[in-house]
Amino acid sequence: MREKYALNKNTKKLHIVGKCRFTSKEKKDDNMIYFLTEDDAIAYGKRYMANCKLCFGNRDFER
Numbered sequence: 001m002r003e004k005y006a007l008n009k010n011t012k013k014l015h016i017v018g019k020c021r022f023t024s025k026e027k028k029d030d031n032m033i034y035f036l037t038e039d040d041a042i043a044y045g046k047r048y049m050a051n052c053k054l055c056f057g058n059r060d061f062e063r
């Protein structure tokens with residue numbers, strides 16, 4: 001699938017698809033809302049959303 005980001009409707013956590021065990025590139029999860037870009041996810045989630053530490057925790061080291 002093309003979507004790269006997934007917001008869990010229950011936990012309000014934003015994941016990068018395929019990066020941690022909570023998301024899969026092959027199969028969509030009914031508990032997730034999918035987005036093509038991080039900006040789209042932020043525009044939707046705004047204040048109540050939090051980044052998954054497994055997906056975003058090491059981001060600074062990847063730059």
Ligand SMILES: [Zn+2]
Pocket residue numbers: 014015016019020021022052053054055
């Ligand atoms: Zn994650």
